Amino acid sequence: DAGVTQSPTHLIKTRGQQVTLRCSPKSGHDTVSWYQQALGQGPQFIFQYYEEEERQRGNFPDRFSGHQFPNYSSELNVNALLLGDSALYLCASSGTGGNTEAFFGQGTRLTVV
Amino acid sequence: EDQVTQSPEALRLQEGESSSLNCSYTVSGLRGLFWYRQDPGKGPEFLFTLYSAGEEKEKERLKATLTKKESFLHITAPKPEDSATYLCAVQARWGSGTYKYIFGTGTRLKVLA
Numbered sequence: 001d002a003g004v005t006q007s008p009t010h011l012i013k014t015r016g017q018q019v020t021l022r023c024s025p026k027s028g029h030d031t032v033s034w035y036q037q038a039l040g041q042g043p044q045f046i047f048q049y050y051e052e053e054e055r056q057r058g059n060f061p062d063r064f065s066g067h068q069f070p071n072y073s074s075e076l077n078v079n080a081l082l083l084g085d086s087a088l089y090l091c092a093s094s095g096t097g098g099n100t101e102a103f104f105g106q107g108t109r110l111t112v113v
Numbered sequence: 114e115d116q117v118t119q120s121p122e123a124l125r126l127q128e129g130e131s132s133s134l135n136c137s138y139t140v141s142g143l144r145g146l147f148w149y150r151q152d153p154g155k156g157p158e159f160l161f162t163l164y165s166a167g168e169e170k171e172k173e174r175l176k177a178t179l180t181k182k183e184s185f186l187h188i189t190a191p192k193p194e195d196s197a198t199y200l201c202a203v204q205a206r207w208g209s210g211t212y213k214y215i216f217g218t219g220t221r222l223k224v225l226a
Contacts, residue, residue: 042216090156104156
């Protein structure tokens, strides 16, 4: 079982650019959630995807958008990057529509310069 | 407002010195409480799920307990390899049939040899 996989592991972008992060869920899981984790802080919920639709959204601006594909994999897109978007971006997958334990990937470290 | 608070923020223990980490919460519609371990720059690693007051779970030197307002993670005779940040998260009801994860900011544990 490959677990939750994220790509890339590290990324450096310039202010104003756009970025796409990718996530493949654990086998058997159908729900993907994205989190932003700043240094020294707990993960902050961005949004959750189930059945290819955004089901829940945290307190993040519209610059953050996502997508879920028929194979349950997901993308997180961030437009017009700001320095404050620098963080570890975590993907978590869970089963049964999000009602089971969430398992996390290793994260993508995004640095905006 | 739903909230999760962890204490202490940081903890230094000598090898073999047992202690407890605390996670207190105020949420509506609690479905479950989760403990994760996170190493620097990595994604959180799932440890335990607790669903009802009085429940206990154990894994090696770790034991998690749950009351109606808080959870404790007891570490018995810790070793240096137990050094990590321990995150607590609650799964709370959010809308019809959906749930959200709310994380605490974590306890940074350092075990000295």
